Amino acid sequence: MKTIRTLCLASLLAGLPAFAHAEVVIAAGAKSPLGGLSKAQVADVFMGKAKNVGGNPAKPMDYAGSPRTEFANEIIGKTPDQLKAHYAKLQFTGLGGPPKEVGSLADAKKLAAEDPSVLIYLDKGQMDATLKSVMP
Amino acid sequence: MRTPISIAVALALAGPAVGQEARFDWLAVSGFGTLATSMTDDPAVGFRMPFQKNVKADTWATDVDSKLGLQFDVNRGGEFSGVLQVVAQQRDKGDYKAEVEWANVMWTINDSWRVRAGRMVTPVFMLSDSQNVGYSMVPVRYAREMGDNYPLSRHDGAEVIFGAELGPGRLQVQAFGGVTSYNTASTSYKADAIFGAAATYSTGPWTFRASGTSVQLKAVGNSANSLSAIATALANPALAPLCPNCKEESQNFQDIVDGSSGVFFGLGMSYDEGAFYGHAEYGIRQGSAIVPDTSGLLLLGAYRWRTLTPFISYSMSTTSIDEAPVIATPAGSPAAFRALAGAVNGVYYGQATDRSAITIGSRWDFYRNVALKVQAEFIEHEYDSIPMGGTWPRVAGTTYDGKVNLYTASIDFIF
Numbered sequence: 001m002k003t004i005r006t007l008c009l010a011s012l013l014a015g016l017p018a019f020a021h022a023e024v025v026i027a028a029g030a031k032s033p034l035g036g037l038s039k040a041q042v043a044d045v046f047m048g049k050a051k052n053v054g055g056n057p058a059k060p061m062d063y064a065g066s067p068r069t070e071f072a073n074e075i076i077g078k079t080p081d082q083l084k085a086h087y088a089k090l091q092f093t094g095l096g097g098p099p100k101e102v103g104s105l106a107d108a109k110k111l112a113a114e115d116p117s118v119l120i121y122l123d124k125g126q127m128d129a130t131l132k133s134v135m136p
Numbered sequence: 137m138r139t140p141i142s143i144a145v146a147l148a149l150a151g152p153a154v155g156q157e158a159r160f161d162w163l164a165v166s167g168f169g170t171l172a173t174s175m176t177d178d179p180a181v182g183f184r185m186p187f188q189k190n191v192k193a194d195t196w197a198t199d200v201d202s203k204l205g206l207q208f209d210v211n212r213g214g215e216f217s218g219v220l221q222v223v224a225q226q227r228d229k230g231d232y233k234a235e236v237e238w239a240n241v242m243w244t245i246n247d248s249w250r251v252r253a254g255r256m257v258t259p260v261f262m263l264s265d266s267q268n269v270g271y272s273m274v275p276v277r278y279a280r281e282m283g284d285n286y287p288l289s290r291h292d293g294a295e296v297i298f299g300a301e302l303g304p305g306r307l308q309v310q311a312f313g314g315v316t317s318y319n320t321a322s323t324s325y326k327a328d329a330i331f332g333a334a335a336t337y338s339t340g341p342w343t344f345r346a347s348g349t350s351v352q353l354k355a356v357g358n359s360a361n362s363l364s365a366i367a368t369a370l371a372n373p374a375l376a377p378l379c380p381n382c383k384e385e386s387q388n389f390q391d392i393v394d395g396s397s398g399v400f401f402g403l404g405m406s407y408d409e410g411a412f413y414g415h416a417e418y419g420i421r422q423g424s425a426i427v428p429d430t431s432g433l434l435l436l437g438a439y440r441w442r443t444l445t446p447f448i449s450y451s452m453s454t455t456s457i458d459e460a461p462v463i464a465t466p467a468g469s470p471a472a473f474r475a476l477a478g479a480v481n482g483v484y485y486g487q488a489t490d491r492s493a494i495t496i497g498s499r500w501d502f503y504r505n506v507a508l509k510v511q512a513e514f515i516e517h518e519y520d521s522i523p524m525g526g527t528w529p530r531v532a533g534t535t536y537d538g539k540v541n542l543y544t545a546s547i548d549f550i551f
Contacts, residue, residue: 040340049306049338051247077341077410079440081501088550089272092168092205093265094219094238094256095297097212 022067022123024074026135032116034058037135043076045119047086048096057117060099063108071121075135164209170270172201172546180536181517186280186287186526189230189321193531199226201277201546205268207238217242223268228319237268237290250297259310259334260286260349261419262404270548274413274438274447274499276509277544280527281451281493282432285421286349286400287526291316291330305339323359328352328395334402341409347402353427354395363389363426366483369476378473379463385480388425396425413438413445428487429456438499445499450492457488459519486525490518497544506549513542 026042028034033056044050046060062068072080084098091097102108105122112118113130120131127133175196176183182191184200191197203225210218221238240254257265264286267278277283293314300307311333318325332349355363370379370386404417415436423429431454438447462484463477497511515528520538523530530536 044306050301057247078408079443079501081443081507082408082440084505084550085272085507088168088269089266091166091209092207092221092238092269092272093259094209094221094240094242094252097164097209100213 022070023125024067024070024121025124025127025133026075026119026121027112027127027131028119028134029112029114029116030130030132032056032112032118032132032134034116034119035132035134039075039077039135042119042135046071046076046099046121047083048090058119059115059117061108061111061118061120062099062101063105063120064101064103065105066108066121067123075121162211164212165207166209166551167204167206168269168271168548168550169204170201170276170546170548171198172270172276172544173198174200174276174542174544176540176542178536178540179532180530181524181540182529182531183542184527184529185226186284187228187289187318187320188226189228190226191529191531199232201270201544202226203268205237215244217244225268228321230321248298248300250299251294252297253294255290255292256295256312256314257290258286258288258312258314258316258330258332258349260332260347260400261402262345262406262415262417269550270509270546271505271507271550274436274445275449275495275497276511276546279432279434279436279449279451279493279495281453281491282417282419282434284453284489284527285419285430285432287320288316288318288325288327288330288351291327293330302337303339305337305342308336308338310334310336317356323355324357325353326356328354332400341407343406343408345402345404347400349400351398351400352395353392353398355392360393364393366476366479367393370480375473378466378469379477382463385462389480389483391425392427396423396427398423398427411440413440413447415449423456426483428484430454443501445501447495447497447499449495451495452492454490454518455488457484457490459488459522482523485522488519488522489524489526489528491528492516505551506547508545508547510545511543513544515540515542 034053037053041053045058052058069080072078072083076083087098105126108120109130112120173196174183176193179194182193184191190199203223205221205223207221218241219238222234223237224232224234227233236255238256240252240256242250242252244250259265261282263278266272267283291314295310295312298309313331316327316330329352334347336343336345367386367389370382375382399422402419407414417434419432421430434451436447436449438445461481463480465474465477493513493515495511495513497509500508502508517538520536
């Protein structure tokens with residue numbers, strides 16, 4: 001019984017960091033020419049400043065349930081609220097807006113597999129063979 | 137008007153189900169709004185936007201900053217896209233009125249070139265085109281010391297937008313042209329020709345912007361008749377012995393009816409990285425006829441701490457008008473001449489709102505898509521003995537000491 005309790009506690013402690021702090025990666029479809037992107041390039045694409053990277057078109061995509069807070073803080077360097085304010089400025093001046101949002105990660109992965117310009121962000125543990133990491 | 141704003145606030149607060157804009161393959165519906173109350177602490181001076189009629193002093197006013205905007209985007213991000221944005225706020229007649237601020241079709245030719253035609257807000261200064269969207273800003277409103285240099289809003293015409301990578305950052309150049317009309321509570325204007333360009337360079341957290349705009353403006357309607365009548369009266373040769381500059385002033389009053397030019401230049405920069413936000417901007421107006429030269433300066437610094445963003449800013453504006461009357465009235469002048477001089481001087485004094493302002497406040501992003509802001513502005517006007525107008529009308533009393541505080545609380549939201 002003591003062993004079970006210890007294992008439970010260990011599992012809980014081991015799980016906490018992953019739960020509280022998702023490791024976000026930026027991914028494209030496995031056949032996409034995009035790769036080796038810097039944080040600044042990713043930020044430019046997701047903030048609507050750049051539509052291509054290194055000559056390749058890049059289209060940001062979001063989905064319901066994405067690790068938005070971690071992405072905003074760690075990759076863009078802003079809080080989600082700051083990012084929303086930025087998108088509001090773009091959207092209501094007719095020059096852009098937030099990335100298109102689809103219903104689920106599965107939908108986003110499917111679109112990334114079909115369109116080599118699509119960039120998504122996700123928890124590292126959710127990567128699969130249909131995707132490749134473009135940052136880090 | 138309160139009901140639509142209340143509904144919009146409820147929508148913004150309602151959570152994920154409706155917090156995200158309604159989005160279809162070809163149509164997206166979204167909006168923004170502000171619910172605000174503001175008060176000056178001096179019964180002699182009120183505060184309003186320059187295009188508004190109502191003004192209150194020393195009592196809370198809810199119709200200065202409160203507004204509601206609704207936007208329809210068609211095929212956003214596509215090769216051809218369209219936008220329609222309607223904004224309801226207090227305007228020149230004193231009541232809430234919805235007007236189309238944006239209505240244009242954009243052709244995205246390639247990654248570098250975009251062209252749009254229709255109605256758009258004129259991007260004269262750094263926040264000119266987004267100043268209606270309180271949620272996009274740290275303070276309650278774009279400092280009037282900058283915004284008042286160009287009180288007009290939008291134009292009907294076309295705009296070419298070019299964007300490219302340049303060095304370590306990105307350059308965007310907007311070139312625009314068109315026509316518009318503009319109404320204040322006392323005067324109606326028509327701008328026959330607006331031309332301008334703005335260059336924005338952004339690299340990392342830094343954004344730099346330079347712009348220049350030219351406007352041909354003339355008064356129209358009843359206000360033009362009144363100004364023409366003043367011009368005619370000033371041209372009376374019999375006034376020459378009393379008033380050496382009446383002939384020159386007659387020409388100024390006639391020029392604003394026939395058409396006069398104004399030129400606007402702006403230089404600005406902002407820094408936005410992590411917890412720190414800074415904004416520095418300088419703008420000038422070179423006026424003509426009865427429209428004075430002006431300048432505006434804004435320095436703002438903010439620090440983000442969790443969901444709070446306290447800020448402090450210093451802003452100032454100057455005009456080419458001073459306290460001395462344009463038309464002097466020597467002792468013993470005829471009553472009719474004194475009345476004429478009073479009308480002329482009143483036109484200029486109404487624009488002499490030279491001032492400096494220190495603003496402290498905070499933004500609190502307390503809920504999804506909603507921000508609460510409070511701020512206090514400590515204003516010092518250059519001239520305390522003249523009847524100001526525009527953003528700071530004198531509403532009563534003659535004992536103004538030149539200092540007034542403006543307190544504002546607002547809720548900004550998007551939906």
